[in-house]
Amino acid sequence: MDYGPYTNEAIDTISEIRETIKFTLNNTDLHDATALVGGVTAGIKDLLDTQRNDFIFIIIIVIGAIYIILALLMRSLVSPIYMVGTIVLSFATTMGITYAIFKYAFGYEGLVSTVPIYGFVILIALGVDYNIFLMSRIRYEFESGKTTKEAIRDGLSVTGSIITSCGIIMAGTFAAFLVSPMKTFLELGVAIVVGLILDTFIIRTLLVPSIAIKVGELNWWPKRKIRVTSESRTKQK
Structure with a gap:
């Protein structure tokens, strides 16, 4: 072989070797035998x-657990769908950007295998927090008597600066990983910083509110809490 034992080509060759051995044994008296391929690769x-x-x-x-929690919190089956969807989209985009950075800027063959796992858990947790904070405020504004569009506008105006500040602070915190000599921490630091910036300034600020406006009243399906307005209070008096 012209490549080392730790390369992707060598790892792919293991599958070919195992398939070849299995196919060869099937045509012999040893078809019931178990053949193992060992070694570092x-x-x-x-x-x-x-x-x-x-x-x-x-x-x-x-994802399943997050959807159930969001559905119970929002008392809706619709809004948690795009809330979870945008979180997954943010993670996938983050991994793509991170891979591109290390592939084309630093010449790496790929990311460390554990980085997507750790990055998923951390970014999903942070993204859910921001989602809950934003959508809970929007629902509060809606139940105060405002239309869905007005509730989204006012909810975003109230929570926008806080979410942005939290995102910048968290990104700055995880930026400490960028000076680590360990490849895993370096890649994870870049992924988390990119993910937080993307989530703070695009996903949570633009994409989620835009989807919520397009969905409209279906955001609160199947149950809508009765809204109490000042006019109804006057009539009751």
Whole structure:
């Protein structure tokens, strides 16, 4: 082979070797035998496969749990859909930008396998916090007697500066990882900083409110709390 044992080509070759052995044994008297491929490269491949399967499981569990919590909090089945969707979109975009930075600016072959897992957990947690803060305020404004569009406008105006400040502070905190000599911490630091900036200035400030305005009254489906206005209070008196 012309490549080292830690390269992607070597790792891909392990699958080819295992498939070849399996196919060869099926045509012999040893078709019931179990053939194992060992070594450093095979161990790395097994570790990556396990991490990939665990990551998929983590994504499903986390997203499902977040949706249920948001649905209970917002008392709606519609708004949590795009709230979770924008968080996932933000994470995917962040990983793409991070990969591009290290691939084309620093010449790395890819990201450390654990970076997407850690980055997902951290960015999802922070994104949910900002989502809850924003949408809870919007619902409060809506239940105060305002239309959905007015509630979104006023809710964003009240929470916008706070969310932006929190995002900048958190990004500055995790920026400490950027001076780490360890590749894992460096990549994770870049991913979190990029994700927080993206989430603070684009996702939470522009995308989520825009979707909420387009969805309109369906934001509160299936249950809408009766809104009490000053006019109804006057009539009751």
